[in-house]
Amino acid sequence: MKTKMDDQLSYIGVVRSTLKNLDDCPLQESEQAPGAVIEISDEYLVGIRSLNPGDQIVLLTWLHQADRSVIECYPRNEVSAPTLGVFATRSPNRPNPIGIHNVTITSIKNNVIAVDALEALDGTPVIDIKPVI
């Protein structure tokens, strides 16, 4: 299948976090991810004006340090287990490394959205925000 120019993601913002490298990352969201902030780029600022503290959102990120060549992998890094097709796993290493994070907004000030717990490295591009419905 051909890839066209319209398949290119736009970054709407960036994650700022105390998680500075992959070794800092818990394996799943529930395992003590720290709070973090999202800095929204000026051109997308109008898009967040209807969000409020307390809102539950689905944050989509582009896990830019992932290995996009991975098609099969070990479950949760258990190298003694049989490999799985990557689409049966939540591995960040996959053809399109999109992170899906269910988080709650704790504050919004100008272009900075603070969220309660986020497993994403500092510098991770943000590609979408959707309300939980």
Add this chain to the structure above:
Amino acid sequence: MKTKMDDQLSYIGVVRSTLKNLDDCPLQESEQAPGAVIEISDEYLVGIRSLNPGDQIVLLTWLHQADRSVIECYPRNEVSAPTLGVFATRSPNRPNPIGIHNVTITSIKNNVIAVDALEALDGTPVIDIKPVI
């Protein structure tokens, strides 16, 4: 923020559906979306080998007919209501038109995955499959 070549999505497959154009689409997943199939491209076939009928998955699609210039919009097309910033809505028209679909696999045969209910047009590119955890 600059867009680099690594921001380009890979299509892992395509939706085949009876929904042939936007007028056929319900506004939300729960409103009578029909069953559909996903055809996985040969190069990603190994990635689906651990999926099984009955599995609940999160299917990510690239809503290729969306208007990516939309930053604010009317809620559910109610043009009499005040506009909302697009990131407080589930509008398909948004900077990165990624569809998130919670579906159940009903059968898998070779590269064809059938799912129970999917609001996505025939021909919509598939970009990721994740297990529900």
